[in-house]
Amino acid sequence: MNAVNTASVVHPANESLTGAERVVLNLYIISALLVFVVMMLIGLIMRMAQGTWLNVPPNIFYELMTAHGAGMVGTMGLASCAVMWFFLRKYVRLHLAMFAANYVLFMLGALAILAAVFIGGYAGAWTFLYPLPVHSMGQWSVNAAALFMIGYLLIGVGFLLFYLDAMLGIVRTYGNLARGLGLNRLFGGEIDKTHPPAVVASTMVVIVNSLGILGGAIVLVMSLINAYVPSLTLDALLTKNLIYFFGHVFINATIYMAVIAVYELLPRFSGRAWGVSRPFLWAWAASTVMVLIVYPHHLLMDNVMPHWMLVMGQIISYTSGLPVFVVTAYGALTNVYRSGIRWSLPARLVVLSMFGWAAGIVPAIIDGTISANLVMHNTQWVPGHFHFYLLLGVLPMVLALMFHLVDARKVSSDGVGRAGLPVYLIGGLIFVGAFLAAGHVSAPRRFAAHLPQWVPYDRAGSIGAALVILAMLLFTGYILGGLLGASDNAPAADAAR
Amino acid sequence: MTPQDRIWLITLLGIALVALVFIYVIARSGGVPAAAGEVQTRAYAIRRWWFIALLVLGVGVTWATLRPFPVADQRQLLPGAQIVDVVAHQWFWELSRTQVNAGQPVEFRVTSADVNHGFAIYGPDDRIVVQTQAMPAFTNRLVHTFRRPGFYRVLCLEYCGLAHHGMANQFEVVATTGAKP
Structure with a gap:
């Protein structure tokens, strides 16, 4: 159960899968890929509608927007869970039943959300900001809003089950969560270089996202009670705080789960181990705290918020970037520099993901400045920065694992990488660049129709989105073919370089 | 710039x-x-x-x-400010006045009659000048001194339902002595 972060074996024996494990993991991967492609197509439809290339009625636009937001955030979480599970199970005992239960509850939740949106007409956005879900002006029913929120609850329960199982495994192996996170080595003592980064990251995630999901569950239950007992009104500011706390922690947890793929895979191609160090442990300990208290940067335009919280939101936004730059991205570059790395597709994807994450948080950090937020909040600047680190950061991390699995069964994905990755990167940069440029000229986010001066940005964004989808279709076809079609090439026998 | x-x-x-x-x-x-x-x-x-x-x-x-803190003090009233009461509704803006003077502070008291909205003021060049949220049961005070005369558009920047994108209004900033032409 101890760490074996051997740098030179691409497919180590302890990563082999039993038949049942392969089935569940394949379900995660295939579902995630298909949903990603469908949600990207929905995104393209929205950008084309804003660009006047498609005629989409506002009610349909906002339904699509709601499905896209909930679908992408949820599925990013699902796919990132697969990354965490795949690597963490090498170090601690995880129960496949809990991993499978998460999938089943996710699918039930997704069904409820899809029914709420496409049958019930719910279009209250993925953020379900009180009291919009119960105040639709006749556009959708309270039942549709309730079904949407029940869908979220089901998904949340699934994630909690998975996290509780991971917590149990970490505590059984390392004694407690603090040791899993490496807190016992923060101030002194010899660093155990075999302590796996995957365990550190997983411990952080199970702590913060359990709290995040509990915060979400509280506000969902409050909103459900209010939906059927309207006399029990809620405090709009309190619900907003809880929703952004939950939303921020959840989406950030997806990054922290997916980044495990970087720690695990990059050393195998560079030939250099990526062990923990004291700065590494400090970075993750600090991130554990910061991700929980940074959420007020979503509320910088709520002037009635206590001003010390707004200041905290700005300062923690800045400091949150430090671990990313100083430890993870820089660590990856150090790992690669003059290493003679073999640029396989997973290696290229993890390096791309580091770029996407590091570059994407530049506009995000700037938006966390109150005086900048005054003119940028809820413009397209916001989808600009979060698509940057999700599309060019987290998704490549997830894809890296998927291609890694396919490579274990096929010869190599390098060919599909050569064809698809440049298209994905160029399309992605055009896509996020169009959002950021539109934010620069104050184009609002979440508008079904745009003023003429914003249309060129929408059209550029559509072209970028189409290119990304083209690459994703290629990747998806290759991964599905690899997972479902080819036979296993005995990964234990595979030597790296 | x-x-x-x-x-x-x-x-x-x-x-x-x-x-x-x-x-x-x-x-x-x-x-x-x-x-x-x-x-x-x-x-x-x-x-x-x-x-x-x-x-x-x-x-x-x-x-x-x-420094200075970019969000107005919510308790300390600004003497001599031009007051504009703003109430957001699905899907229109109610403004207590539609003309203010350039060069003198304006205090917007922004609230909502129903759901969350975003009170964003766009300048004559169609760029956002300043914004705050409009929330039910809360009043956000937003203080700004306009320098440039002209028509300023108000758009909603917090998604509020079917006609969110059409929720617009405007007010005029008129020149006074000392204001930029």
């Missing part, structure tokens, strides 16, 4: 810097592998310096951007 232009420029420079570092490292990733320990020692020594530089930059930017 508008605040948006400054933000855009800083962002592009920041992203370009990150990209250049990645391109440099990727370009020097091949060839005969160097000893990992040697590379790490040198890289960590360099890291110490730019980490300190980032810390100093962060402290400086925090100090510079929070």
